[in-house]
Amino acid sequence: MDAAAFADSVRADAAGWDRHGGVPVEVVHEVARAGFLAADVPARYGGRDFSPAEVGRLCADLGGTCSALRALVTVQGMVAAAVLRWGNADQRARWLPALTSGDRLAGFAATEAGAGSDLAAVGASLDSGRLRGHKRWVTFGALADVFLVLATRDGRSVAVLVEAGPGVVVEPVTGQLGMRAARIAHVRFDDAPVAEVLAPPGFGLSHVVGTALDHGRFTVAWGCAGMARACLDLAAGHVATRTQAGTPLSEHQAVRAVLGRCLVEVRAAQRLCAHAAALRERGDPAALHETVLAKYGAARAASVVGEHAVRLHGAAGVDADSAVGRFHRDAAVMRIIEGSDEVAEQHLGRYALRGGA
Structure with missing residues (x-):
């Protein structure tokens, strides 16, 4: 089953996952069996040797149904990418098959109470092979078997893999603004x-x-582009059937004008993502900056189109199980994670000064 078909098969369940606070474990296993985890490894x-564009389309399909499913693919891919690029031969052989198969579910633990966008300020520390620290907002941390953790050792930054078990205390998070089905947790490491x-x-x-x-x-950028497209489709479908005074x-x-503005947002997000994918495919150094641009633009597009879709749905848009309402909440979170709007703007401003525009 491809990603689009899989997304269609679970679309009706996504509202329930959001309401009850978690993608079911059996669905996580289905995602793994479908080969969607770390597919670019x-x-x-x-x-599956997926190209950047193939990974992107996967995330757009999942993101247009449930942001938590896309987040599962994102975090597994983040940890796998780090191991593939920076692990030694033994580490790659030991961990990558477990990550691609889903035998090991991963969490990425960097954020702390005093170190959000400023990750250089992390307080987690490694000493004599033991890790101490408290990480926050770990996506799928409530289910993770292994965590990629940013810490310091002797004043220098280190990235370590820590398995769930003794010394690892998981504190599930519920009731947050968005991403309610993404099994988010705060994680404490006590001499783990x-x-x-x-x-x-130092690296x-x-x-x-x-x-x-x-x-x-x-992957967040592509997921947001998928979200924005889903919101536009939902809005267009609603206004085509909803009548006012017959x-x-x-x-x-005025409604058509709103839909036109939403279409521009969606197409712009899709093109930013496709351009970033093309640059990544050929190893262009500008891919790093264009990825920041794509994430910034697509997250804003999802937020803008989601807001318009909620308003066009009226009372139905704020229903607890409304897809457009869920996407709008999730889009607000997307403008924070993996670099907030303000951090991205600083990066993109420097890029523009160097001729990136």
Whole structure:
């Protein structure tokens, strides 16, 4: 089953997952069996050799149904990308097949109460092979078997793999604004034994975590483009059948104008994502900056189109099980994770000064 068909098969269930606070474990296993986890990893490690564009379309299909499913693919891919790029041969052979098959579910643990966008300020520390620290907002942290954790050792950043078990305390998060089905957790490490250190000390943030975040931004961008398209389709379908004084809403000029603006947002997001994918495919150094641009633009598009879709749905848009309402809430979160709007704007401003425009 391809991603579009899979997304269609679970579309009716997504509202319930959001309401009850979690993608069911059996659905997570279905995603793994379908081969959607770390699909861009080389086949020799169990992946599917997906190109950037193929990974993007996968995330757009899932994102247009349930952001939590896309988030599952994102976090697994982030950790796999870091291991593939910075792990040694033994680490790649040991961890990548487990990540691609879903035998090990991953969490990415970088954010702390005092270190959100400023990851250089993390307080988690590694000493004598034991990790201490408290990480927040770990996507699928409530189900994770292994965590990629940013910490420091002797004042230098390190990225380590820590398996769930003794010394790892998971605190599930519920009731947050969006991404309610993404099994988010806060995770405390109390002298937890470290399974692996990826790359030399000093490379943890700039290299290992940087690789993970870049992969995350790319998949979030495509997921947001899928969300924006889904919101437009839902809005167009609603106004075509909803009548006001005997006239379909779609006959009102103001409604058509809103849909036109939404179409521009969707197409722009799709093109930004496709351009970033093409640059990644050929290894162009500008891909890093264009990925930031794609994530920024697509997240804003999902938020804007989601807001318009909610308003066009009227009272139906704020129903607890409304898809457009869920997407609108999730889009607000997308403008924060993997780099907030303000952080992205600073990055893109520097890029523009260097001629990126």
